[in-house]
Amino acid sequence: MASSQPGTVASGLSRLRSALPFTSRDWGLLLVAPGVILFSSFMLYPIFYLFYISLTDATFAGSVIGGGAELIGLANYVQLIGDPQFRTSMGTTWLFVAVSLVVKVFLAVGIALLLNHVRVAGKRYMRAAVIVPLGFPGIFTITVWRGMFSDARYGVFNTILGRYNDVMASLSAPQALLFDVPIGFLSGRWEAFFAYVTTEVWLAYPFMVIIIVSALQDVPRSLHEAAMVDGAGALQRFRTVTLPAIKGPVLFASILTAATSFQQFLIPWVFNQGGPSRQNELIIVYGYREAITFNQFGLSAAILIVGIAFVGLFMYVAVRFGGLAEGVGDE
Amino acid sequence: MSAIRSFASLVAAKLVALATAPKRLVVTVQRAVYDVRTGKRTPWDVTKSVLMTLFGLAMVLVLLFPLFWITTASLAEGTRLFNTSGIFPDPTTYNLDAYRWVIFESDFFFVDGDWGYPQLVVGGGGGLVSFRWAGTETGPGAVFNSLYIVSVTLAAGFGMIVPAAYAFSRRRFVGRKRILYGYVLFTQIGAGLSIATLVALYSLFSTYGLTNNLFILGLFYAASAIPFNTWLLKTYMDNIPVSYEEAAMVDGASFLDTIREVIIPLTKPGLAVVLIFVWLAGWNEFIIAQTLLRPENYPLSVELYNIATEGRFSTPWTRFAAFANLFALPVAIVYLAAQRSVEDGLSFGGMEG
Numbered sequence: 001m002a003s004s005q006p007g008t009v010a011s012g013l014s015r016l017r018s019a020l021p022f023t024s025r026d027w028g029l030l031l032v033a034p035g036v037i038l039f040s041s042f043m044l045y046p047i048f049y050l051f052y053i054s055l056t057d058a059t060f061a062g063s064v065i066g067g068g069a070e071l072i073g074l075a076n077y078v079q080l081i082g083d084p085q086f087r088t089s090m091g092t093t094w095l096f097v098a099v100s101l102v103v104k105v106f107l108a109v110g111i112a113l114l115l116n117h118v119r120v121a122g123k124r125y126m127r128a129a130v131i132v133p134l135g136f137p138g139i140f141t142i143t144v145w146r147g148m149f150s151d152a153r154y155g156v157f158n159t160i161l162g163r164y165n166d167v168m169a170s171l172s173a174p175q176a177l178l179f180d181v182p183i184g185f186l187s188g189r190w191e192a193f194f195a196y197v198t199t200e201v202w203l204a205y206p207f208m209v210i211i212i213v214s215a216l217q218d219v220p221r222s223l224h225e226a227a228m229v230d231g232a233g234a235l236q237r238f239r240t241v242t243l244p245a246i247k248g249p250v251l252f253a254s255i256l257t258a259a260t261s262f263q264q265f266l267i268p269w270v271f272n273q274g275g276p277s278r279q280n281e282l283i284i285v286y287g288y289r290e291a292i293t294f295n296q297f298g299l300s301a302a303i304l305i306v307g308i309a310f311v312g313l314f315m316y317v318a319v320r321f322g323g324l325a326e327g328v329g330d331e
Numbered sequence: 332m333s334a335i336r337s338f339a340s341l342v343a344a345k346l347v348a349l350a351t352a353p354k355r356l357v358v359t360v361q362r363a364v365y366d367v368r369t370g371k372r373t374p375w376d377v378t379k380s381v382l383m384t385l386f387g388l389a390m391v392l393v394l395l396f397p398l399f400w401i402t403t404a405s406l407a408e409g410t411r412l413f414n415t416s417g418i419f420p421d422p423t424t425y426n427l428d429a430y431r432w433v434i435f436e437s438d439f440f441f442v443d444g445d446w447g448y449p450q451l452v453v454g455g456g457g458g459l460v461s462f463r464w465a466g467t468e469t470g471p472g473a474v475f476n477s478l479y480i481v482s483v484t485l486a487a488g489f490g491m492i493v494p495a496a497y498a499f500s501r502r503r504f505v506g507r508k509r510i511l512y513g514y515v516l517f518t519q520i521g522a523g524l525s526i527a528t529l530v531a532l533y534s535l536f537s538t539y540g541l542t543n544n545l546f547i548l549g550l551f552y553a554a555s556a557i558p559f560n561t562w563l564l565k566t567y568m569d570n571i572p573v574s575y576e577e578a579a580m581v582d583g584a585s586f587l588d589t590i591r592e593v594i595i596p597l598t599k600p601g602l603a604v605v606l607i608f609v610w611l612a613g614w615n616e617f618i619i620a621q622t623l624l625r626p627e628n629y630p631l632s633v634e635l636y637n638i639a640t641e642g643r644f645s646t647p648w649t650r651f652a653a654f655a656n657l658f659a660l661p662v663a664i665v666y667l668a669a670q671r672s673v674e675d676g677l678s679f680g681g682m683e684g
Contacts, residue, residue, distance in 0.1 A: 028502030042554035135666035
């Protein structure tokens with residue numbers, strides 16, 4: 001009996017061990033767990049809670065906390081489908097993502113090529129300088145851009161356009177080439193949209209430039225020289241040597257920055273709160289305003305859930321087909 | 332301590348490189364002239380290089396124009412910024428009044444800029460001799476709130492990101508693939524997601540009584556930084572050959588030795604990038620901070636936003652610029668010093684393959 005006791009314990013332990021879903025080999029999980037727990041409690045849990053709020057008729061924070069809200073099923077989502085404001089916001093958001101992405105890609109590829117060119121002296125310093133915007137707080141740079149896009153006659157861009165007009169007029173250029181200053185950059189719909197895109201591109205290009213430059217530096221010079229010997233022109237070399245090398249990184253950077261653009265909040269909020277007359281409310285601004293300004297917590301939650309779902313879907317497709325998670329699998 | 336010393340030497344090296352840049356430029360020009368004289372290069376070839384370089388310089392100037400503009404603006408307290416004379420303020424009126432306002436009147440360092448002074452107390456409660464901050468009736472300002480938040484974010488973030496990145500890179504365990512997949516999905520949803528969930532966050536934080544708590548806010552920022560940075564560091568570690576660790580093991584190194592002697596030194600550029608990004612996550616965010624905190628706990632970012640939006644059309648630009656420059660300067664300096672690491676760390680190693 002005395003000898004059988006440890007045996008039962010041991011067999012019990014081994015039975016327990018085999019019942020557990022992991023083995024001692026899996027201790028790596030312990031290193032990962034704290035991060036997962038923290039992330040889940042501050043990020044995932046609120047999403048589920050947000051989804052719950054979206055199913056209620058909550059109007060302000062107190063009605064959620066105090067339990068005054070009632071479950072009304074999918075009524076908020078039904079209301080959204082018929083809401084023209086929702087369609088405007090969604091359309092503007094997608095347009096914003098698409099336009100800024102295209103501009104961003106061309107600008108970043110251009111900068112990266114130029115600052116990696118053999119003929120440019122001091123490119124290391126220039127590269128250090130152009131990625132500086134990434135190091136500044138968004139609230140700072142975005143407010144500065146708002147100041148430059150000022151509607152005032154003597155705002156920065158209006159002054160520059162005025163100078164340009166003077167020069168063109170002195171060259172007696174046709175009227176069509178002149179600008180009608182002052183331009184109300186923040187008070188017209190498309191003017192404001194233009195201002196958003198410019199700022200977004202400026203905020204996001206450093207990240208792309210860094211990634212493209214490091215891809216360009218991995219292209220051996222001998223490849224270019226071989227192409228030159230074969231008589232390939234600059235354009236052809238770009239197509240056959242450079243493009244294949246940067247295609248992957250550009251796609252990768254595009255996916256990441258597009259997802260960020262989709263959730264852009266600060267630019268419209270700081271510029272003119274998504275105005276004029278709610279025409280430029282990107283999706284997050286729209287949801288935020290419904291909650292803060294109009295006390296429609298339930299509806300706001302539904303909007304934001306739809307927004308999160310879109311980004312989630314976008315990221316899922318990107319990860320699935322864009323090869324974003326190549327390093328995930330066990331090689 | 333050694334970290335501070337290596338950082339200082341890094342900065343010093345940067346400064347030396349910058350100071351000798353004109354000399355190198357002269358050498359380049361001299362060599363070009365020599366090449367043309369001896370017929371090694373045609374004048375047209377040199378002209379092309381000069382034009383390309385000038386084009387690059389012009390591009391850099393255009394891209395950095397906003398920062399240049401706001402810096403000149405910060406020097407022009409007391410003058411009207413938007414006027415008929417042009418975009419830039421008159422250099423003869425440059426002054427540092429705006430910076431003085433930030434340091435001695437705003438809430439940047441101490442509430443209302445009321446600095447006070449340290450005082451040595453002999454005897455008294457604590458011990459024989461103790462320090463005490465005296466002469467101020469208002470208390471510490473926004474920078475201390477910001478630093479407190481960032482310390483929590485950095486401690487929690489690093490404590491969770493570095494081990495997790497190592498485990499993802501080197502260990503095989505249950506659920507590894509699934510968790511990593513989830514992280515990749517959430518990489519780019521950091522800041523935007525926190526604003527999206529703000530409605531729920533506010534309700535939850537109020538329910539659990541966690542509002543107006545700087546510690547919790549720091550943890551929250553760490554949580555928002557985890558997916559992207561863990562993934563970043565993991566891809567960085569993947570590029571370190573496992574054979575290095577195996578070789579160290581063969582030489583009798585213990586598991587912890589390999590971490591200390593192989594992994595950490597070789598991951599330094601990656602760690603530098605993660606440090607900057609996690610720092611930025613805690614230092615820059617303001618929407619959540621503004622919603623969850625009460626005015627006495629506002630960090631610098633919220634104070635900056637408040638200055639920017641004091642009046643709908645009348646941002647006090649010079650003060651805003653001075654405040655913002657002091658707010659952004661530490662980060663910008665670290666960022667520039669570690670720029671090489673940022674480029675290396677962000678290259679995502681195997682992305683091109």
